[in-house]
Amino acid sequence: MKLRKILLKRFIITAGVSILLTAVFSTAAFWFIFSSSEKTTLKDYTNIAANLYNKNSSYELLHDLSSSRIRVTLLDGNGNVLLESDDGVDVTKMGNHSNRPEFINAMKNGYGDDSRKSETLGNVTYYYAVKTSNGNVLRLSETMENGYSIFMHLVPILFAVIIIVFILCCVLSKRSTKKIIAPIENLESNVDGNQYEELSSISRTISSQQKQINKQVSRLQLEKDRIDTLIQNMSEGFIMLDMDKNMLMCNHSASKYLGTDSEGTVGESLISFSRNEVLCECVDKAFSGERSSNEGNINGRVLQIIASPVYSNSEQKGVICLIIDISAKRKAEKMRREFTANVTHELKTPLTSISGYAEIIESGIVAPEDIERFAGKIHKESGRLLSLIGDIIELSELDENTRPVNYDKVDLSGLSREVAEDLHTNANKHEVVIKVNAEDKILINGNRNQLYELVYNLCDNAIRYNRKGGNVTVTVKKEDENAVLSVADTGIGIPLKHQKRVFERFYRVDKSRSKETGGTGLGLAIVKHIAERHDGTITLKSNENGTVFTFKVKAL
Secondary structure, eight states: OOHHHHHHHHHHHHHHHHHHHHHHHHHHHHHHHHHHHHHHHHHHHHHHHHHHHHHOOOHHHHHHHOOSSEEEEEEOTTSOEEEESOTTSOGGGSOOOTTOHHHHHHHHHSEEEEEEEOTTTOSEEEEEEEEOTTSOEEEEEEESHHHHHHHHHHHHHHHHHHHHHHHHHHHHHHHHHHHHHHHHHTTTTOTTOSSOGGGHHHHHHHHHHHHHHHHHHHHHHHHHHHHHHHHHTOSSEEEEEETTSBEEEEOHHHHHHHTOSSOOOTTOBHHHHOOOHHHHHHHHHHHTTOOEEEEEEETTEEEEEEEEEEEETTEEEEEEEEEEEOHHHHHHHHHHHHHHHHHHHHHHHHHHHHHHHHHHHHHTOSOHHHHHHHHHHHHHHHHHHHHHHHHHHHHHHHHHTOSOOOOEEEEHHHHHHHHHHHTHHHHHHTTOEEEEEEOSOOEEEEOHHHHHHHHHHHHHHHHHTSOTTOEEEEEEEEETTEEEEEEEEOSSOOOHHHHTTTTSTTOOSSHHHHHHHTOOSOHHHHHHHHHHHTTOEEEEEEETTEEEEEEEEEBO
8 A cells, every 4th residue: 555545544543533532522521511510500509598598497488499400409307308399299209318418418517419310300410408507408409401402402513513624634634645755755856855854864775776776777778788789680590488488589580581470579479470390399399498409491491490498596487599591501511512522523534544544554555656645645634633633722722711812902904914925825726816905004902813813714714615716805994993804705605504503613514525625614613712702793694606704893
């Protein structure tokens, strides 16, 4: 219950009890004062009547002294009734009064008084008796019927006053309660305890604690915001559930991976968020106290779902789910397996040729004039094998990023002219003309050796897969903030169905032609890796009239 109500209730009860006690004591005081006044009046009236009787011992005089309020009785020295002013009372039936206190005291002391319920009239009556000069006792009495009547007339007035005072007390109690409570309600701002000195220490303590709490709340809010920011920016999906499988936290990645329309709002049940079987199975195991991990294909992605129970003081409080996209990892594993198989095959082919030719020469069945031809084939296959191994090592280093790369300012135009000059002999051998159309000094930030290899591979492929009498044109220019290098040939072109795969390792459009030209199938894969390492792009356009490879990178 609120303190305001408690105080108001107690104030009202106190006011009510006070009013009732005041009414009771006031009534008692009124009755005491009234009765005392009546006794004094009766005493004085009795003394006057006794003096008159002593002067004139007349019964008629005594009878005339009586009234509706005052009753006169004359007793002899033995207590017998000589006169009774009340005509309705039979004197002969009135008993002896010698045992009455007022008679006994009057006979002994000359006067006596008493109050009791009259056996004759049945009312509470005051009695006052005086001994007369002739030895009789004159007694006057007055009933309290008039006093009660006056009191009963006062009761409605008293009751009305009580109600008015009670209402006034309720109003004042409410206002007083409000004023008393106001400083307590504003205790945190009343640091110095201006209204109540007793509240000063409490107010300062509360203010100090409030500052500490505000600091702690701010710190906790800051930590919460940091955690929320970290979780929301995680690439992995994150879901936290309570023991009723309702969401406590869910980031955007989880919604994206599971392909749900909902963003995983707090309080939402897991089943309404996602009905994925793999997720639900892992969560169920986690709620049984067992850490669970499983993989599944969801919306075209390979996802790993890890669900772990969360404990606090040895009691399970919920479950945390981590959703990891391992599509790239599985794809890389697949590519690695394919690469291993391709490498094995590609290495085996020249080694088989070398071993075969060497075995024939070793057996001595080769004519002397054929030895030179066989040695040439062994040399050719060895060169092909060394080239293949070199490309494999280069590609492996690009994959693993193990070789430290130093980036400098590289003139792409000068580099293209240098490559063209180095491939001039090879171009003449294939009856192909290579030329460079480059603007003066286009600078980019990169590794010169790798960029040289990129341009060299593009130009070498353009020469290898060209027609006799064909052309290879290297163009270097600047477009907006980018440096653009394109290598165009007039060769056989690449069919559309093969264009998306030409950058794959060991992929050949025409395997027979590749063997004739001595290609390893890794050149364009190396080109793609070098372009990506320089934050550039490599694209191609091809038709039956030739192919154009375009390398675009940010210029300085």
